Amino acid sequence: MLGGMQDWPLLVWRLIDHAALNHPNREVISLTVEGPKVCTNWREVRDRARKVAQALVGLGMKPGDRIATLAWNTYRHLECWYGISGMGGVAHTINPRLFEDQIVYIANHAEDRVLFFDLSFVKLVETIAPRLKTIEKFVLLTDRAHMPESSSLDLLCYEELVAAQDGKFDWVDVDEHAPSGLCYTSGTTGHPKGVLYSHRSNVLHAFAASLNDVFGLSAQTVVMPFSPMYHANAWSVPYAAALTGAKLVLAGPHTDAPTLHKLIVDEDVDFTLAVPTVWLSMLQHLEKTGEHLGKLKRVAIGGSAVPRMMIERFQNDHGVAVSQIWGMTELSPIGTSGTPCPDVLAMGPEAKLDAQCKQGRAVFGVEMKIVDDNGAELPRDGVAFGRLLVKGPWTVEQYFKGDGGQVLDADGWFDTGDVATLDALSYMHIVDRSKDVIKSGGEWISSIELENAAVGCPGIAEAAVIGVAHPKWDERPLLVVVRKPDASVTKDDVLAYLSGKIAKWWTPDDVVFVDELPHTATGKLLKTALRDRFRDYRLPTA
Amino acid sequence: MLGGMQDWPLLVWRLIDHAALNHPNREVISLTVEGPKVCTNWREVRDRARKVAQALVGLGMKPGDRIATLAWNTYRHLECWYGISGMGGVAHTINPRLFEDQIVYIANHAEDRVLFFDLSFVKLVETIAPRLKTIEKFVLLTDRAHMPESSSLDLLCYEELVAAQDGKFDWVDVDEHAPSGLCYTSGTTGHPKGVLYSHRSNVLHAFAASLNDVFGLSAQTVVMPFSPMYHANAWSVPYAAALTGAKLVLAGPHTDAPTLHKLIVDEDVDFTLAVPTVWLSMLQHLEKTGEHLGKLKRVAIGGSAVPRMMIERFQNDHGVAVSQIWGMTELSPIGTSGTPCPDVLAMGPEAKLDAQCKQGRAVFGVEMKIVDDNGAELPRDGVAFGRLLVKGPWTVEQYFKGDGGQVLDADGWFDTGDVATLDALSYMHIVDRSKDVIKSGGEWISSIELENAAVGCPGIAEAAVIGVAHPKWDERPLLVVVRKPDASVTKDDVLAYLSGKIAKWWTPDDVVFVDELPHTATGKLLKTALRDRFRDYRLPTA
Ligand SMILES: Nc1ncnc2c1ncn2[C@@H]1O[C@H](COP(=O)(O)OP(=O)(O)OP(=O)(O)O)[C@@H](O)[C@H]1O
Ligand SMILES: Nc1ncnc2c1ncn2[C@@H]1O[C@H](COP(=O)(O)OP(=O)(O)OP(=O)(O)O)[C@@H](O)[C@H]1O
Ligand SMILES: [Mg+2]
Ligand SMILES: [Mg+2]
Incomplete structure (x- = not known):
């Protein structure tokens, strides 16, 4: 029946x-290549x-x-x-x-x-x-x-x-x-x-993206996605804005902070989305010019882990609420959203920030679990970490033309390639990509957490951590750093800064300074290239 | 493919x-029959x-x-x-x-x-x-x-x-x-x-109900549906609250204003939903006791037209935003929602109130059009009115066991039985039920608008308008009124009050006072019973 x-x-x-x-008549505003x-x-x-x-x-x-x-x-x-x-x-x-x-x-x-x-x-x-x-x-x-x-x-x-x-x-x-x-x-x-x-996955995803605990769109919203329309549906904003009747603001070919900033202010943008690197330059621009963010109330940040100081700066200096988004191309892209639940709202400022540094809770339509190397489900205790598996109507079933073969396990779960914890409030925290995690003496070190700690160090513009071969421990972390212009921060400065902020045994075995770090087309650190470059690097501890 | x-x-x-x-751990609070x-x-x-x-x-x-x-x-x-x-x-x-x-x-x-x-x-x-x-x-x-x-x-x-x-x-x-x-x-x-x-219609409807421009639920919301779970999915709140992780407050067998009011205050309810009659007694209760509504921020009202004074009282006296909902059992039940769009927000207070008295805009997932008696689509100009037709994934295709036969037209539209206008901002306004509209000399008079105007008259507790046979005009409106306790309002008072508030030719041909009006199981005026009772009523103008 x-x-x-x-x-x-x-x-x-x-x-x-x-x-x-x-x-x-709800506007769609667009900067253009022509001018x-x-x-x-x-x-x-x-x-x-x-x-x-x-x-x-x-x-x-x-x-x-x-x-x-x-x-x-x-x-x-x-x-x-x-x-x-x-x-x-x-x-x-x-x-x-x-x-x-x-x-x-x-x-x-x-x-x-x-x-x-x-x-x-x-x-x-x-x-x-x-x-x-x-x-x-x-x-x-x-x-x-x-x-x-x-x-x-x-x-x-x-x-x-x-x-x-x-x-x-x-x-x-x-x-x-x-x-x-x-x-x-x-x-x-x-x-x-x-x-x-x-069609179905895009429409269902647009419903989910519009929800209050995800993007919270309405006919009153003025939304500007910096997430590019050429990658992962621009996080579904062009669909969700139509579903809700939001005003849509598009930045055309522009990615520089002054232009984006002017557009936010001129068009009364109240919500916007981008990867952390975009916000890094925006915050630097605001610091330099002393300008404010107009009517901007909320930003969603995802694609890479959001550094703690970025959340602090937005919220404390600009009164703009930050919510972290985790997703991937294979997820259309949204998996989790970090808007605060009542338990988090009731926390003190530091604990609240800790929660905001996590990647967020699963949206309805995304099932998640973490498993150990044998595929056994791990507890949701905020401590145990393992491979993050997902399921849902906007999760990939198989790649186009069957590339990569069968990508779901026997129970239909897709392996995200990410390693994560899940806590009792259901916040998911990305520990690392499974390919990037550093295996030191049978234990895992999160390259992401080391990077996030390192970028807080004065004089450091960007940081990457990779595992390098070590005779005793298998792998040990190497920190690769780009200095800010005119900065003269040293290895000892960096290690002194990190001390107390990370577990002692996570301390990088060496710090290397470079002029720039390799990035992917979506602005992420390209660790494969970095690992190639430092393949034969000999750690001082080795 | x-x-x-x-x-x-x-x-x-x-x-x-x-x-x-x-x-x-998000709470589900419930009053019970046992106590x-x-x-x-x-x-x-x-x-x-x-x-x-x-x-x-x-x-x-x-x-x-x-x-x-x-x-x-x-x-x-x-x-x-x-x-x-x-x-x-x-x-x-x-x-x-x-x-x-x-x-x-x-x-x-x-x-x-x-x-x-x-x-x-x-x-x-x-x-x-x-x-x-x-x-x-x-x-x-x-x-x-x-x-x-x-x-x-x-x-x-x-x-x-x-x-x-x-x-x-x-x-x-x-x-x-x-x-x-x-x-x-x-x-x-x-x-x-x-x-x-x-299953599909309920889940899709729950997505739509959760949207900002409908119920705007989130994990932070504390929602209390007075819409009963025994009718039309309680407006989908038990589904949408689960989808969003809202706290759900249920009033058990209680429908009296003091108990509902205490529950709102005690449980920090910030959003609640009910038909107008529930709110009528609540507003009377608040007037009598001088009490406030705790953390309540928003109410959604639907099932019957919302009187203008109800919106004013909530918004002006209690700082509670009102949004009108129109729907029907056949629509799971939501069709439209009256949250203000930017154009409405930009209006002056009276024009804004006019817009709020309309039933609202179609939610994504509900297609709407109005047609004349020949099925030709009418313009969306806020003036032309006709039969309201709908379509969508949570609109009925046929009644259980085929009762009533084929209920969709050849293009798949369902006739709501309501007569409505649609304006340029896409707000739908219910003129009347097609069975209740009064056909006077080939023109239509809205029984709903007359009722809404009449309840604003001092001394009137409730009002109903039906068409009564008239030798010259076919039908003319009869106003049937319940006085407030101790009130002594007369026919002349009522007609004087209405004068200027409605088109002159809409003026009821007579006013009859009764002790109570017949209601349906969902608290609506039962006009079939009223028409039966006044079937042979002779208007003074006849
Ligand atoms: N908020 C976030 N915090 C940490 N990592 C994130 C976050 N959002 C996304 N990511 C990372 O980005 C990945 C998804 O990115 P995307 O789908 O754009 O391609 P990619 O995984 O970088 O490229 P490829 O799959 O081709 O190697 C996730 O698997 C995760 O590792
Ligand atoms: N906001 C509103 N303003 C005016 N009328 C409304 C509103 N909301 C609902 N209605 C009326 O209620 C009707 C739907 O009610 P419901 O499905 O509960 O059953 P019913 O139509 O009253 O009963 P039946 O179909 O058995 O005669 C709509 O068709 C409309 O006439
Ligand atoms: Mg990937
Ligand atoms: Mg009906």
């Missing part, structure tokens, strides 16, 4: 239709997205086809997202910060048929085009006036393509399990693998 | 499992719900079987909700305020196999038991000490049943489209018909 309720598949285009009908700030709204975005869908059908695209974008957070990128999914296509967002070889690899692997790209990437696309085997149409996301005079490519002009459509187009009805988007992992730990989001 | 995300059916027991794991206030929590509710499920299986119940409840808002009723759905059964909540004949009719129609009921209803159940054709087991929701000494029924004791289980029970995996709950319409306009909620 089935229930008596309507069959209404969860399709991504319903989000934009809802926004267009119920919040037609001007463009102000549009949910109705116009919907109307133009429909024309994108219509144009794609005109170009011969069919449901299931992968259509790629190589673009910043702009209204045109947004139109492409909805237009591609709305004609049944798969919006494959490519991260322009990947190496050329990686971009070529994933575009060919995905068999993308059309590529929409921003003016910033004309050179890049011209260079790699000869190696792109499946792309039939190159669409430049600009108007006629900004089209390059000549190009080695046969370029279509986005605005002309849109203008040529009459918009009389019905969104395509597909199964809610049909693919809607595609994103490759960022390659921090290996070759990128594709995660194929479904 | 399908997406690469996990298959994780949306099942109701996942809500309680989520709460038990992530918010184990004491019981304090339990989400983990205990889950553990005991599992035992309920186990007990039902022990009694021979199978997935798909209907299991009835006749109970107040209590922790035991909550355990039954989750326990029944969790073993694959259908939780059929029966409204104890229905007439005996109606209860007998729906229990037989549903073919309920087990009946859980509160001590308050022993007499009732004993009386109707001989006519209940399918119920095999009668379970009294109490402990051994409170079991009646003798009964014409072979009664099972709930606490004994629970205590006999070891709780080793796996929730039953069913299709997410499988039925989870059953509720009959309240019979305001006709014979009750069953709405068969699915």
Whole structure:
């Protein structure tokens, strides 16, 4: 027997239709590659997205086809997202910060048929085009006036393509399990693998993202995601903002603190999201200029562990509440959110901060457990740590084309590759990536915690910790540090600073100063490169 | 091609499992029929719900079987909700305020196999038991000490049943489209018909209900639904509170203002929900006692139109924000929510109040349109009104057992039976029920608006307006009024009061004073009864 309720598949285009009908004039503000700030709204975005869908059908695209974008957070990128999914296509967002070889690899692997790209990437696309085997149409996301005079490519002009459509187009009805988007992992730990989001997973995730204990969106919210639309759904903000009718502010190609800051103030942004590195430069900018953050009330930070001092600075100096988010490409991306529960609110300031440094509690729709090396579940006591496994309707089942084989265990759990604790209040705390954790004499040392402690040291701009071979202990931690400009901090200064802040046996066996640290396309430390570089490093203790 | 995300059916027991794991100690407070206030929590509710499920299986119940409840808002009723759905059964909540004949009719129609009921209803159940054709087991929701000494029924004791289980029970995996709950319409306009909620519809609805612009729940919320668990899912609060980890406060059998008020204050309730009649007595109570509402910040009011003065009193006298909710049994029940959008917030106080008197905007997951008598869509201009049609994943597809036949039109729209306008900001305004609207000379008069205007008149406690036959105009409005105790307001007073507040041609042709008005089981005006009573009434203008 089935229930008596309507069959209404969860399709991504319903989000934009809802926004267009119920919040037609709510603004979508966008900085652009061309220069001007463009102000549009949910109705116009919907109307133009429909024309994108219509144009794609005109170009011969069919449901299931992968259509790629190589673009910043702009209204045109947004139109492409909805237009591609709305004609049944798969919006494959490519991260322009990947190496050329990686971009070529994933575009060919995905068999993308059309590529929409921003003016910033004309050179890049011209260079790699000869190696792109499946792309039939190159669409430049600009108007006629900004089209390059000549190009080695046969370029279509986005605005002309849109203008040529009459918009009389019905969104395509597909199964809610049909693919809607595609994103490759960022390659921090290996070759990128594709995660194929479904309409259903994106809509359910948007519901969850909108909840109070996650992003807390409403029709009154003015939200600016610095999380890029080319990676992991921009943390679902372009979907959740449409679901709730929030005003959406997009920073275009800009990533510098002064521009982002001006946009926050000018557009009355009250909520924004980004990875810690973005906030590091923002806080430095604010320190330098003495400026304030306008109407900003809340920030969500994730992608890497959030340093304690960042939470303190936001909350104490700027009155901006911080909540940490943990997620991954394979999770669409949200797994946990660190908004305070009543028990945490009742704590003293230091204990509250401790809780905020954890990655947060599972959102409804994400099941989590930690297991030991034999797969046995570990207690939720805040002490035991083990591999973090997840399950849920927006967790990957298998990578695109079966890459990596069967990635769920027999009970359907996905191994996140992270090592974590879970406490009695259900806050999850990432100890480390399983590939980065340092195995010293059978015990584990968290590289993340050492890094977070080290960046608090005066004179240190950035820090990374890796395990280096040791004859007695197997591995011991090596701290690799970038000094702040003009700083002259020494190894002894650093070790003295760390003393008392970390377990004594965690103390790095050596400190090395470098000019810069290697990063991935999503701004994370690239430890594989660092480990390669220090493969033969001989610790003074060895 | 399908997406690469996990298959994780949306099942109701996942809500309680989520709460038990992530918010184990968050309280569920409950007044009881026996007397004491019981304090339990989400983990205990889950553990005991599992035992309920186990007990039902022990009694021979199978997935798909209907299991009835006749109970107040209590922790035991909550355990039954989750326990029944969790073993694959259908939780059929029966409204104890229905007439005996109606209860007998729906229990037989549903073919309920087990009946859980509160001590308050022993007499009732004993009386109707001989006519209940399918119920095999009668379970009294109490402990051994409170079991009646003798009964014409072979009664099972709930606490004994629970205590006999070891709780080793796996929730039953069913299709997410499988039925989870059953509720009959309240019979305001006709014979009750069953709405068969699915697991999927309940979970999706809980997501929507939790959103900021609907109930805005979080782990910090303390929510008390006065909406009864025996009707329309108690507006989904028992599901949404589990989804978000809110503290849940249940008033048991109590409906009197002093008890509800004490509970709000004692338990730090910050959000609560009820129909207007409950709030009418609460406001009178507050006026009389001069008491305040503790930590209460927000109320959601729905089920009938919210009088303007109620919104004013809450907001101006008590600093409590009001949002109007419109819904119906067939909608699980939420359709719209009246939280202010930025355009409304920017209005002056009177215009803002006008907007708050409307029923609100469609929640994502509810499609709405208004149509004329030929089914042609009407403009969203705040003026044109017509039949309100809806669509969505928690809107009924057909009534239980096909009662009423095909209830969707060819395009899948469900006719709500309400007549409404939609304005440019997408606020929906109920003009009337299509059966209650007064057809005067080819034009429509809204009985609801006349009633809302009339209750503002000093000396009037309650008012109802019905159409009465008129030789020239077909129908003209008759105002039927209950005076406040000791008030001596006259027909002329009332008409003088209304003058200027309503269109002149809407002025009732007569005013009749009565001792009380007939109500339905959900506290609404029973206009069918009123029309019967005044069927041969001769208007002075006729
Ligand atoms: N708040 C956080 N604190 C600590 N680590 C985080 C946090 N949020 C995300 N991460 C880390 O980021 C990972 C997910 O990142 P993402 O999916 O962008 O790609 P990646 O894992 O960096 O790349 P790849 O999977 O290709 O190696 C998580 O598995 C976790 O290790
Ligand atoms: N905020 C509101 N303002 C005006 N009317 C409302 C509001 N909320 C609900 N209603 C009315 O209540 C109806 C839904 O009520 P419910 O499903 O409880 O049963 P009923 O319609 O009263 O009974 P029946 O369908 O058996 O005649 C709506 O169709 C609408 O007429
Ligand atoms: Mg990864
Ligand atoms: Mg009805």
